[in-house]
Amino acid sequence: MSRRQQYILTxxxxxxxxxxxIFYFAYLREQVGFLxxxxxxxxxxxxxxxxxxxxxxxxxxxxxSFFLEKSQQVILxxxxxxxxxxxxxxxxxxxIKKYFNQKKDIQNEQYFRVLFxxxxxxxxxxxxxxxxxxxxxxxxxxxxxxxxxxxxMPPIFFNLGIYLLMVICSILCIFNIQAKWISWIVITCFIxxxxxxxxxxxxxxxxxxxxYVGLLFPFSFHSQTSWNIQLLRIAVCLTYFFAGTEKLLISxxxxxxxxxxxxxxxxxxxxxxxxxxxQDFLCYIFPSFALGFQLTFCLVLLFPKLTKWYxxxxxxxxxxxxxxxxxxxxxxxxxxxxxxxxxxxxxxxxIKQKKEK
Amino acid sequence: MKYRFSLFxxxxxxxxxxxxxDFYPFMRLGMFAEPIRSTQQTEVFQISAQHHQDSTYxxxxxxxxxxxxxxxxxxxxxxxYRGQTxxxxxKIHHNYPVEHKALRFSRMTISTIDNxxxxxxxxTKKYE
Numbered sequence: 001m002s003r004r005q006q007y008i009l010t011x012x013x014x015x016x017x018x019x020x021x022i023f024y025f026a027y028l029r030e031q032v033g034f035l036x037x038x039x040x041x042x043x044x045x046x047x048x049x050x051x052x053x054x055x056x057x058x059x060x061x062x063x064x065s066f067f068l069e070k071s072q073q074v075i076l077x078x079x080x081x082x083x084x085x086x087x088x089x090x091x092x093x094x095x096i097k098k099y100f101n102q103k104k105d106i107q108n109e110q111y112f113r114v115l116f117x118x119x120x121x122x123x124x125x126x127x128x129x130x131x132x133x134x135x136x137x138x139x140x141x142x143x144x145x146x147x148x149x150x151x152x153m154p155p156i157f158f159n160l161g162i163y164l165l166m167v168i169c170s171i172l173c174i175f176n177i178q179a180k181w182i183s184w185i186v187i188t189c190f191i192x193x194x195x196x197x198x199x200x201x202x203x204x205x206x207x208x209x210x211x212y213v214g215l216l217f218p219f220s221f222h223s224q225t226s227w228n229i230q231l232l233r234i235a236v237c238l239t240y241f242f243a244g245t246e247k248l249l250i251s252x253x254x255x256x257x258x259x260x261x262x263x264x265x266x267x268x269x270x271x272x273x274x275x276x277x278x279q280d281f282l283c284y285i286f287p288s289f290a291l292g293f294q295l296t297f298c299l300v301l302l303f304p305k306l307t308k309w310y311x312x313x314x315x316x317x318x319x320x321x322x323x324x325x326x327x328x329x330x331x332x333x334x335x336x337x338x339x340x341x342x343x344x345x346x347x348x349x350x351i352k353q354k355k356e357k
Numbered sequence: 358m359k360y361r362f363s364l365f366x367x368x369x370x371x372x373x374x375x376x377x378x379d380f381y382p383f384m385r386l387g388m389f390a391e392p393i394r395s396t397q398q399t400e401v402f403q404i405s406a407q408h409h410q411d412s413t414y415x416x417x418x419x420x421x422x423x424x425x426x427x428x429x430x431x432x433x434x435x436x437x438y439r440g441q442t443x444x445x446x447x448k449i450h451h452n453y454p455v456e457h458k459a460l461r462f463s464r465m466t467i468s469t470i471d472n473x474x475x476x477x478x479x480x481t482k483k484y485e
Binding site for chain 1: 359360363366367370371373374375376377378379380381382384385386387388389390391422423424428431432434435438439440448451452
């Protein structure tokens with residue numbers, strides 16, 4: 001990109017930034033108030049229905065200031081994003097190209113393939129009975145995202161068929177049989193089935209990074225470089241970064257206060273959590289660690305030597321939520337994308353050397 | 358191509374964060390983000406049925422419908438706040454396997470100060 005184009009795009013970005021703020025304060029903020037009273041412009045009401053379906057429920061629970069604060073947050077975040085894009089314009093493209101064009105490590109990608117598709121089987125091992133029991137919830141089916149296309153909840157035999165297809169395709173991927181194409185079927189089925197489980201008015205975020213890596217890994221079968229592995233690492237890092245930033249933007253530093261953490265522990269009533277709730281020092285240390293971990297996980301992209309420490313920290317963080325809050329389980333899907341950060345080839349070599357000695 | 362796709366994918370990751378909502382399969386990670394607000398009361402939604410043999414209302418056993426108790430609680434809350442308690446009771450009526458002549462949707466508030474419970478009947482529907 002030429003210097004001239006960089007300047008032009010920076011000016012456009014700045015105008016966009018100013019324009020967004022003028023549009024918000026001159027028009028949109030007022031519309032939020034009208035929306036709360038059910039009198040907003042039709043186009044705005046329709047957008048909110050699509051983008052923020054929980055509005056109708058939350059309207060009865062929160063006052064107007066909650067929604068005004070939320071709308072302000074959206075403007076703040078969009079501004080931050082535009083600024084981020086403007087900064088990207090001035091980053092040397094050579095460094096980005098160098099990052100994405102790293103040589104593909106065929107041996108390591110074989111380990112990634114076997115381990116990832118084995119993980120698909122592990123995390124979905126109980127989905128068959130879960131799909132059967134989902135039939136009882138059919139009257140309360142409220143499809144999310146692309147599942148709206150189907151209208152009604154698809155019949156049970158169809159869902160079970162999709163599950164069996166996913167299992168068979170995962171096994172074929174493990175043995176590298178037509179994995180180039182079949183890996184796409186696995187992630188499509190996975191997203192469909194998980195979407196189905198989330199279509200009863202409750203979103204489960206436990207598979208967030210798992211789905212991202214599942215979407216990006218199949219590119220490995222079509223590429224000569226490891227750009228997709230680099231991209232999926234960015235996706236995992238960004239997810240942690242967003243989770244940490246979300247806490248800072250919503251509750252500022254109140255989140256690291258021992259009282260907030262203690263309240264969460266008492267709310268979940270896990271035995272270890274109740275013990276920790278009585279320890280002031282731990283109630284201060286644990287949330288600070290969690291926030292610090294999430295905000296700085298991205299450092300593994302810049303300093304690969306830190307990776308093992310962050311992966312160990314992440315292990316502690318996710319198992320911590322299991323023991324302290326009773327949320328999720330030990331085979332936590334948040335941990336599985338970590339396998340793409342590990343140099344398996346080196347580990348196997350190290351084990352072999354140990355054996356020889 | 359790969360740079361454009363990478364930029365596109367990263368932009369998709371940003372969308373739930375920017376708009377503070379989920380765009381499945383791209384999700385917002387706002388769980389545990391809100392500071393705890395001290396509330397003076399908690400609320401529990403209950404569904405009870407009047408069976409043919411008696412005139413009193415008894416809490417219905419959701420396990421008989423094959424629905425976990427926790428699921429029915431948040432569904433009841435959502436239907437209530439959307440003003441759809443009528444529709445909610447109809448759905449229960451069609452799926453509750455035990456014969457009944459009426460269903461009742463009630464809300465119990467529990468004071469966090471003195472643990473005092475207050476139940477208000479929100480809707481009663483006859484199905485005869």
